[in-house]
Amino acid sequence: MPTFTTNDGVTLTYEDTGGHGTPLVLVHGWGQTQAMFHNQLTGLGEHRRVITYDQRGHGVSEKPHHGYRIARLAQDFEQLLDHLGLDEADGLGWSMGASVLWSYIDNHGTGRLRKLVVVDQPAAVAAVPWMSGAEQTDSGAIFDVAGLLDLGAAMNGPDGFAAVEAFEKSMFSGDTDPAVWDFVVNEIKSTPGYAGVPLLFDHCAQDWRDVLPRIDIPTLVLGCDGSHVSPASQRYIAERVPDAQLHIFPTTEASSHFVFLENPVAFDAVVDKFLG
Numbered sequence: 001m002p003t004f005t006t007n008d009g010v011t012l013t014y015e016d017t018g019g020h021g022t023p024l025v026l027v028h029g030w031g032q033t034q035a036m037f038h039n040q041l042t043g044l045g046e047h048r049r050v051i052t053y054d055q056r057g058h059g060v061s062e063k064p065h066h067g068y069r070i071a072r073l074a075q076d077f078e079q080l081l082d083h084l085g086l087d088e089a090d091g092l093g094w095s096m097g098a099s100v101l102w103s104y105i106d107n108h109g110t111g112r113l114r115k116l117v118v119v120d121q122p123a124a125v126a127a128v129p130w131m132s133g134a135e136q137t138d139s140g141a142i143f144d145v146a147g148l149l150d151l152g153a154a155m156n157g158p159d160g161f162a163a164v165e166a167f168e169k170s171m172f173s174g175d176t177d178p179a180v181w182d183f184v185v186n187e188i189k190s191t192p193g194y195a196g197v198p199l200l201f202d203h204c205a206q207d208w209r210d211v212l213p214r215i216d217i218p219t220l221v222l223g224c225d226g227s228h229v230s231p232a233s234q235r236y237i238a239e240r241v242p243d244a245q246l247h248i249f250p251t252t253e254a255s256s257h258f259v260f261l262e263n264p265v266a267f268d269a270v271v272d273k274f275l276g
Contacts (some may be wrong), residue, residue: 004083014053029095031188033059039264057195068199074103094119125204139235174255212224212240219244220274226255
């Protein structure tokens with residue numbers, strides 16, 4: 001796989017299908033890898049240029065002892081665009097990957113992005129005390145600050161991987177294909193605790209609600225009825241982003257946070273239609 005080095009000396013690995021037209025850059029979630037999108041490399045990659053990469057601390061990219069903040073990951077995204085010489089790209093962020101793109105937009109605007117796809121990410125993961133009950137519901141908060149602290153402590157404890165595995169398991173409902181589950185668990189092993197725990201805390205502590213109305217490019221928001229992320233929170237995002245489109249996958253098509261793995265044909269069709 002090709003690599004590039006960030007301005008703080010971290011080597012990141014990426015894949016690029018090549019081809020013409022506006023490239024689609026896929027940004028994976030916390031603890032996962034670019035391998036999550038192997039179906040999209042072959043599926044969406046039939047019609048367009050598709051680029052994936054392992055974020056720092058993940059997959060086969062370098063795992064330094066610094067930089068585990070969403071703002072730094074957003075800078076890494078920009079430097080990938082720089083390395084590839086891309087003045088324009090479509091961005092797809094899944095889970096924490098959506099937070100990375102929101103952070104990028106917050107700091108750099110949308111000048112280099114043509115279209116945006118947000119996949120199953122709450123506007124705020126942890127409910128902070130100053131949120132009203134309605135705001136906590138709208139944001140899609142999964143737990144409160146105390147719950148976030150408890151999760152981080154468990155992941156950093158002697159049975160850390162068991163806590164990580166239980167957290168991932170909570171993202172599935174219904175009957176999970178054993179092959180999909182085994183793949184997810186295997187990939188998450190690549191992220192060491194010293195990287196994953198502080199990054200998860202930083203990711204979950206962010207509140208992106210003020211960024212949403214300032215997104216001025218065509219946006220598609222994707223959710224799933226069977227995910228641990230409430231579809232109502234995805235409707236809220238689509239209502240806050242000007243003229244955004246919304247698609248919720250029913251449980252007859254997928255039943256987890258990992259729609260692109262469970263049902264790549266359905267997922268790719270929706271994304272492909274939006275990108276045009």
